[in-house]
Amino acid sequence: MLARLNRLFDGLARITSWVALGFLAFMMVAITVDVVARATFGRAVPGLFEMTEMSMVMVVFMGLGATLLDDGHIRVTMMTDALPGPFSRGCTALAWLFAALTFLMLAWPATQEAAYSFSIREFRWGYFQVPIWWAKIAVAAGLWFAALQAALHSLRIALKQIELPHIDSLRSGPGDKPLQ
Template structure:
């Protein structure tokens, strides 16, 4: 289990860095586009289209990174009142449902990515932008996030994790 967790952490970190690079593009690309529009009246070709694709990559590649630190929004009104076996069962069930939901999204996303790659799909805007790679990234992000949640479900059943009751970022006492 530890090797699986380490492998998923490595994938999560790589996906997180890629998502951060797309975020950097959003910040600097859109800023440059706004400046160019103000100075010349014309946008930088392709920035709008790449911004759309960057948002997809940030969400679906960054999901694992957020999950790794339990940074996603969680409703824990029940789980904070449980301990021991009932807590482990509730957490395992919750993570398992999350994994199942991601799997239900990953399968059709994979089918769409395969089709998109087979036709080298692109989208028109100011310029022609290939989007097949984004669909592949979306599918990969969903599959790995589903695996990560499934591992969390198994780990929750085996080892009881303490619940944090803070409303902000997790802190250690």
């Protein structure tokens, strides 16, 4: 059951990472075009600043899932490295659970803000109107996905479905079982 759910989350993370990559590519091209336009014509491309802002939001919040796939979330492991195997695994699982709760605490108000923004079809004035409600929905979706992904990761660590090299290869305590 958890393995199937993990495969589903991995697939979703790959999809959201491609979305983030698409927005990153757009930002690179757009900024290059803007620099050339400023150098050539002395003027910026109208509306590009606002579109780049929305793209940055998409890069960050759609990239959260891929960060877990690459084991790229920043964490400090001094304490867990010093603990015996079972305690280290338990503390690591607990840390991921706290990460899930943190994402959840961010996702809830982001969802409320996204719902309100969508209800009024919120936009931002710049050179022209840029709708921002869709980016707020993406922020909320990215945070909910990160919360679910971190909770699943915590559970899989606790159930020893994920190998933790600093724990599993160095020590073996009486409560440790081999990975399956």
